[in-house]
Amino acid sequence: MKIIQAIKKFSEPFVFNDGLNGKHLKNPLVLVFGNRFMLEDEHIYEEVKALFNDAHVVFGSTSGEIIDETVLDGTIVLTAIEFEKSSILVHRSNVDEHDNNDEKLGEHLMAKFPQEQIKHLFVISEGSTVNGSALIQGLEKNKHSYIGLSGGLCGDDDRFERTLVSYNESPKEGEIVAIGFYGSSLEITSANFGGWTPFGPERLITKSQGNKLYELDGKPALDLYKNYLGEKAKELPKSALLYPLSVRANDASEPLVRTILNIDNEENAMILAGDVPTGSKVQLMMSSVDDIVNGAFCAAEQAMNGRKKSPNIALLVSCIGRKLVMDQRTEEEIEEVKSVIGEDTYITGFYSYGEMAPFKGQDQCKLHNQTMTLTLFSE
Template structure:
């Protein structure tokens, strides 16, 4: 596997982490600030610098490259496999009347199945229900297949996200990358480091990813009481206090970030499903706890690997970035210490992370986690 990585800030020249070279039919991953990805001259510059066909674009809430976290930049990772192959497909949620389940089904059906080893998702992050998207992808999924990925970001603006395959980035896109070949070894893990606090309550009214009532009370009203003065900073403040949700009949909780609020009906729109009768608690975190969580995720991803990873794809939540602030690179450094300082790191800060629970192959939508996908051949 050959990897070339580079990044640029607006108005500056490209900086490379490896020697610049021409590769054959590589997969090109471009993660960048949404404002930059909407500039046609930036896209033209990327295409000129990396004149390859298979380019995937995604907007972020921060770009991870090497052991750095960048803002307002474009980061590029070019991957050429020696024996393995890949396939990229796309759909737009607006063509499915925002039905993420049907979109997921359609995307998976497009993907050739022979020797398919792993699926990586890059999804629109503003209005796609990530849980429903995963449900659609897994409807006819072979039980041995694994899925990881993330929802695109837009810093802390929450205005819109953009993504694309080959085309210029636009709203509504969901990209699916299939990795093929017996030579591939792909491992993954996801872990948070956040701590539940306060009383455990019951979700009494919800619809998909819209939360209306907790313990029979308007959800937003109850949430604001907990936040106090910080409630004036919603929805951004909710990134610091996500919800720990344990669906009825399940033992493993998922963390849910609040993407938006509706004062009219006192509801909250979350990144994924929040089923009725789920147990729910508020969560909080410390910088040290988040950094430790990233290390735990890396250790879990490295467990039982036969070979050293040649590439680490990191998807971390914007909420973690906001808590860590100027110390944000510490969680990336924790990952680097575990996977090896010579392993290229690439990724982004997201509005939602996708990965199975540890020890499972069934994918879940997570929030506030560090999610890793380690690849070698």
């Protein structure tokens, strides 16, 4: 596996870590994570494409860019990977092509991948309108249990305006890109961990539809949430990232964390990143910097557990809510990850509106919020 990385600042060219461009790489996978405004530049795809021959270029907008142990804002980070003993296959789809039925979209996307010798599917999804849990449900519907699945919902800092994704074209809205990794030489592991603690009364979801939450204990959910936030309610949906919801369905062994993507004042409802089933029990959650840093350490330990080889590269997807809590100490969680996975492992990734990975000891992928998610690759 050959890997090179570069950083682009506003109105400047890409600067590679080894001083070279990517012309020497053969059919590389080029992951480009960046600030939404910079990805809106009409020339960004041509600029990246000019650096490589026959590349698979995947874009995703972020709420912060991760490269090595550094967290950046207002930049673009690029990681190009040449797989020497294995292969990749990339497919894309758009929410508009499936009447905004995210489960059907996921099912359609998974059907494009031959399942013989596939090891893992990494998904980079638009994050502003998609129901992430419905998307995963569609991806999982006809997926063999031995195929790993992880990824994330793209971000737009804390604006929640629009997110951009694309494969071999200019970044655009509504796109979901899936990357399939094939070959017996690959070792791929993934894990996630949060570090958030429930507090306050447990309430019952009495009215919801998909990822839209209407009532808790028979009362308007948005009103209850605004009452709790007080003055911070004026900053919704941004302020909701500091107080996510722990959602435990009756048939679930593990609670899921959900954050608010948007609010619907007309219907007095909250729109979350994934499903919030009626009959589930919810609690507010909070965290500290130390708890978040420890959560990142635990996620890295879980991803490394049982591995036969040290990872060549780590793809990190961490939640924007974690970044808001940590503020100037954000890089500490990346440093904790690096201390576990090794100094020689390349690191890239982004801060997201949602993370995709299985729970520890489980095969089926779930949508998470407020977690650090790692996917580790070696060849």
